Amino acid sequence: MRAVAAFLLVLCYLAVTHAWRCNEGPRLYNVRQIDAGQGKVIARDTYGYVYFLIGSSWHRMSTIRFNHASIGPAGLWATGSSGDKIYKYIAGNFVISSGLLRQLDAGGNGQVVGVSSSSASWCLRSDLASSYKGSGSVSWSNLSRVLKYISCGKYGCWGTDTSHRIYFSQTLSPTTCGNSRWSQISGSAAMAEVGTDGSVFVVNKSGQLYQRLGISSRSPQGTTWTPISMCMPLRHVSYDLGNLWVVTTSGLLMKCTH
Numbered sequence: 458m459r460a461v462a463a464f465l466l467v468l469c470y471l472a473v474t475h476a477w478r479c480n481e482g483p484r485l486y487n488v489r490q491i492d493a494g495q496g497k498v499i500a501r502d503t504y505g506y507v508y509f510l511i512g513s514s515w516h517r518m519s520t521i522r523f524n525h526a527s528i529g530p531a532g533l534w535a536t537g538s539s540g541d542k543i544y545k546y547i548a549g550n551f552v553i554s555s556g557l558l559r560q561l562d563a564g565g566n567g568q569v570v571g572v573s574s575s576s577a578s579w580c581l582r583s584d585l586a587s588s589y590k591g592s593g594s595v596s597w598s599n600l601s602r603v604l605k606y607i608s609c610g611k612y613g614c615w616g617t618d619t620s621h622r623i624y625f626s627q628t629l630s631p632t633t634c635g636n637s638r639w640s641q642i643s644g645s646a647a648m649a650e651v652g653t654d655g656s657v658f659v660v661n662k663s664g665q666l667y668q669r670l671g672i673s674s675r676s677p678q679g680t681t682w683t684p685i686s687m688c689m690p691l692r693h694v695s696y697d698l699g700n701l702w703v704v705t706t707s708g709l710l711m712k713c714t715h
């Protein structure tokens with residue numbers, strides 16, 4: 458597996474020519490999902506274990522198995538692989554919080570957003586997200602939009618539904634979780650990831666990667682999608698501080714820079 462993986466990756470960076478230069482990421486096998494925020498990087502493998510990147514090595518953070526993990530201004534949050542429990546990382550441990558979610562995102566302006574197994578979307582206000590100490594219950598607000606995947610950044614939140622339609626909300630308030638008005642954006646994607654700086658990347662059903670161009674405070678939803686060719690179909694991506702992390706459907710990890 459290891460030799461084959463390394464060989465495939467070498468073919469991969471030789472084959473791809475575009476503005477992004479990709480290299481094999483720090484070695485971790487059977488990667489399913491990655492999230493980068495505020496300079497930190499976490500990854501989840503096929504078994505559900507979450508790893509934290511220190512230098513060039515990955516350190517397993519817990520024996521709990523997770524479905525999704527995210528790190529950002531709201532802290533480090535994850536959803537359990539059985540029962541959809543929500544965890545916040547506090548003092549070296551994943552501590553259960555109230556609510557049930559499949560996927561969540563801590564990359565917005567302090568709020569946590571997520572989607573449940575019924576495809577309802579939810580938001581935890583920034584003050585509650587930051588102050589949760591591991592006891593008592595927190596109350597999540599219903600965002601009233603059916604979504605399968607959600608992610609927030611500087612200029613707003615992006616979501617995709619089970620039909621791969623793409624939605625954008627510029628107005629969701631991180632401090633109240635109110636006022637989310639969603640508009641559909643052209644294109645089709647299985648997942649959309651927003652960097653804390655507002656950069657947006659999507660992976661479509663066939664594993665192809667696109668970046669949203671033209672995003673700014675005057676044009677928060679951007680203008681067009683531009684494809685970024687990769688030599689293998691992708692499962693997941695995350696972007697932070699100039700590094701684009703990509704996970705292939707075969708579980709390989711690459712790090713790309715502009």
Ligand SMILES: *[C@@H]1O[C@H](CO)[C@@H](O)[C@H](O)[C@H]1NC(C)=O
Binds near residue numbers: 577599600601602603
């Ligand atoms: C959340 O909002 C959606 C859409 O308005 C609604 O269908 C769903 O029942 C709500 N869920 C809960 C648990 O309130």
Ligand SMILES: *[C@@H]1O[C@H](CO)[C@@H](O)[C@H](O)[C@H]1NC(C)=O
Binds near residue numbers: 621644646
């Ligand atoms: C994914 O992208 C490829 C390449 O542009 C395109 O041919 C395909 O139709 C897209 N699939 C979906 C589901 O959007």
